[in-house]
Amino acid sequence: xxxxxxxxxxxxxxxxxxxxxxxxxxxxxxxxxxxxxxxxxxxxxxxxxxxxxxxxxxxxxxxxxxxxxxxxxxxxxxxxxxxxxxxxxxxxxxxxxxxxxxxxxxxxxxxxxxxxxx
Numbered sequence: 149x150x151x152x153x154x155x156x157x158x159x160x161x162x163x164x165x166x167x168x169x170x171x172x173x174x175x176x177x178x179x180x181x182x183x184x185x186x187x188x189x190x191x192x193x194x195x196x197x198x199x200x201x202x203x204x205x206x207x208x209x210x211x212x213x214x215x216x217x218x219x220x221x222x223x224x225x226x227x228x229x230x231x232x233x234x235x236x237x238x239x240x241x242x243x244x245x246x247x248x249x250x251x252x253x254x255x256x257x258x259x260x261x262x263x264x265x266x
Contacts (some may be wrong), residue, residue, distance in 0.1 A: 154260060164191025170260045171224075172234040174252070176241045177214035180207050185235075192225040192233060203235065214238060217251040219259040232263050 159166045163173060163184045173185045181189045181203045193201035199208070202222060206212035212220050218237030223229065236252050238244045244252075 154264065163188045169230065169264050170232050170234050172236055172256055174238045175212060175214040175235045176238050179214065179241060180204060216248055217255045219255050221259065234259060
């Protein structure tokens, strides 16, 4: 398998306006989207009530669980099928530390590489 170059950028901005092939955000287990995840949910779902948003609905239905290292991929709502959202499972709130970060990041990179490569 040929190596793929991935450019990683950490953005301290409105996540709903960030550009990239894969936009990733963390998701804690058994927690509805808040903060940056909720902003991203609003940006990709459009002007609909919270309970009709993509990530909120996926959480409510148990599709988006947030288990440590779990990566859920959703299409972006901008008409470009090569662009994706990656929700990174961070496990239960209060349990995320360096060891958990390594698992989550490793799985995110593995998934992003395959999404970008096509």
